[in-house]
Amino acid sequence: MKNLFLLFVVAAMVTATFISCEILDPGEPGQLVPLTVDEDPSLPSISVNGTQLHAETFGNPNNPMIVVLHGGPGGDYRGQLKCSKFSEDGFFVVFYDQRGSGLSRRHSKEVYTSVQLFIDDLDAVIKYYRRRPDQKVILMGHSWGAMLATAYVNDHPGEVSGVVLSEPGGFTWNDTKGYMNRIMSLELFDETSNDFVYLDQILTGNDHNMLDYKAGLQAAADFARGNKAGNAGSSPFWRMGAICKAASFEHARARPFDFTTNLHQYTTKVLFAYSELNEAYGKAHAELVSSAYPNVQLVEISGTGHEIPYFGWDRFYPIAKTYLNSIK
């Protein structure tokens, strides 16, 4: 009888607690993750290739154009905004969140049928901003963005005047997989690994709001103490694109890619940066990956990990500026 009374008291206390609380719906837009461009018209955007992309530009639109490509798939360009400084050096700098990522419009998994979709989006972004046919186009990609830049060069070797790459995973699925296995390996007794998977029992979902939020939380692994990527902390982001990321990886596993088939035609010098502190990358992997290009300037950016455009900016900027001025 005493136990029954105790149970009743506990149930009453819990009921009172919850009655006094506002119950929130994790699927409701704008609560756990920011709205996307199709949900918030005040955000800067462009409509190209059947989607709506979060995009902004810096500098004179008649200057040589630098298109900045973020990592992921599923990341966004917030951590690369320091690159807007190149607009002060006579460049027109274009940023956009790739399809299904950052603050760009979301799509269902079925849409992500091929890497070609991202290449076509990039082509559409270039065409959208390009003022005249002889305006130079330079691609500046980080991580997956550097892979996408290379995929574009492989498809359109005659249309790119320069390429700045920082730590692309690989230009073939095999090289990329090798790098991913090193940087994302789950370690049984490690706090970061267990934090990553433990969340799966608390948050599940099939809508973009919940999944993007969860992907953002799991990104804590990227900057946790002792992370292999060598990141000193968290680099800013707006919103992860969980479906885009999952679908892209699924597709890559099912249909391995090779972005190197035409790279021998691209004889312009490419600036290829890798970080000093990323344990999973290093000079050996940088040499392996960059060897697909015939003409490479390989540089190590000291004092930073994988997030070169954010944490390594002070050392990256002068090197990139020298390279950019040489092809201007």
Place this chain on the structure above:
Amino acid sequence: MKRLLTVLTIVLAMAEAGYSQNINWRSLREDQPNVVQLNVGYDFGVTSQVSYARTFDLVRPALLGVDFSFPMGSNLLDDFKVRLGGQVEVVEFHGFSATIKISSVFRRYQTELVRIVSFGSDFAVLAGYYTPTWSVGGEFGFDKSITSQIKNSEIMRAYFPGIKDGWYLPTGGHYYFGIQGGKTIGESLDLSLRLGATNAQFNDENAVLPLYLQLGLGMRF
């Protein structure tokens, strides 16, 4: 109405009693009503678990208990799971047996980006063959994270100032199904094994590693 349903769901979940302890009903003895188990394995992370239960007879053999589990890592107490509940053998026929397990589940999770506390429930059905010295069976269950209080860190707030802390409902759930077996050693020790797969509820995206594995050593006294 939505709030009323919410409250009812939570109260029901809290009132449930459940457990994930591996029990061989046929090896239990009246003079050993207490069961302590130590388990290690994979349960959304490499986890250790300690549990206590007390057996008793209602109309059918039953058990009430509590368990505490936590994942490995440098900080052992920032994430954990507590289950309070019980199980009852509902059918027994020539060694074949069916058991229902119901539990309430409290979870805590913390990283540099968020702190989450979550209330949920776990319902499972087991069926198998039990002898006094060994058992083998299968299980099917549903573990629901009904509501979670999410408190985002300053980092998350800096990235998205509009982010809302509070109680979110619902937040997740998954089915699990697998096999389990046990072997009695001597008068009071039991070894047990659970092995199976998980599948996220409805059309939710699945876990990174949708598996579970539990090795256990139990002592009756």
